[in-house]
């Protein structure tokens with residue numbers, strides 16, 4: 001290269017300098033991401049048509065974005081689900097198939113979702129529960145965090161952790177794995193989630209892209225409505241007990257369900273109607289508390305003039321039963337346990353307020369957010385970008401959604417060994433489930449067209465052999481990319 005003379009060097013310097021600042025400007029213009037992960041939230045929300053639940057802020061978000069009617073988790077328990085959507089791998093690929101274990105053991109150098117954003121010039125922060133936390137005991141700590149995923153973390157702690165004794169519970173001294181609840185007078189800010197929302201707003205202010213020149217990826221992990229359902233009385237009042245009609249177990253419903261697929265925790269099946277109402281009231285009041293916190297974040301985006309350049313993602317790590325099939329909580333493979341709410345709001349979209357019936361998986365979030373923000377998609381990702389669905393909610397990118405879980409129910413009599421994995425696919429119309437290799441421990445087939453409550457297991461009825469064979473081939477085909 002020949003650049004004789006002082007002026008040429010100055011010209012070169014200026015050219016390089018302007019390229020550098022243009023690059024910086026482009027970086028600062030990349031959208032921010034507000035990534036809201038909720039713990040143990042099912043689809044009982046106003047925007048999903050629930051007649052009772054008050055979720056005005058989530059409903060407001062749904063009007064700005066696209067709401068997914070058929071979004072599914074990849075494993076219906078916290079740690080495996082969270083490890084999956086944060087890595088972009090299926091649970092059998094992360095190696096995390098229970099609440100114990102960390103994906104770093106198998107994938108020490110893998111860039112997680114937020115880490116990929118950090119590697120591309122973003123500031124990434126976590127507030128509350130994104131990776132696994134033992135709730136409530138680990139609240140206020142970093143839980144089972146992945147430090148490489150964040151520039152900054154905040155670990156709020158409120159009365160739902162500091163005052164455990166007054167909490168009602170089905171198993172004395174236990175508040176996390178069992179149903180437990182408490183309604184208490186006081187402010188939202190007394191609760192971990194209320195404090196968490198304030199932490200998140202502080203982070204948005206302090207690390208505002210106008211100040212830092214860097215876009216942010218802010219992950220807000222709400223703890224409610226996970227047990228203990230500790231919620232303010234002003235939200236419980238919205239749910240008078242006489243308005244709550246618990247879904248009771250239908251006689252004979254379980255006769256055709258493989259026993260391994262039914263996970264009953266102590267004292268849940270025999271709950272009285274009165275107790276069920278009290279429990280559901282607290283679960284719903286916890287949802288409304290979390291919803292109010294979502295509202296605070298949305299208001300802050302507006303006040304800080306961030307709304308026009310911030311993508312908001314809202315979803316839950318898995319679903320939640322409140323008595324359907326006699327089940328409570330999670331970890332089974334029914335619709336109630338594996339279906340999740342999911343809303344994605346992209347600034348400037350023409351699709352605000354639309355609902356999409358496309359099948360989507362939580363594992364699709366990683367490639368979708370990367371694409372929306374103009375980042376390359378790491379080659380290890382197994383999910384699919386749903387940007388085309390966000391542009392046209394009638395589009396579809398997959399014909400089946402996959403979920404796996406470790407069986408927690410009773411093994412069939414005469415069988416030995418460890419509890420098998422159950423794998424399921426949800427298609428447009430059906431759900432097909434195999435417990436153990438080739439369904440050795442049971443098969444299930446539900447037809448949502450005529451049986452939305454999954455009361456008839458067609459795998460146990462004659463005359464469905466051809467359909468079972470077809471669904472079996474479809475489930476087995478997922479092995480090519482899910483393990």
Ligand SMILES: [Ca+2]
Pocket residue numbers: 039040077078226317318
């Ligand atoms: Ca959870």
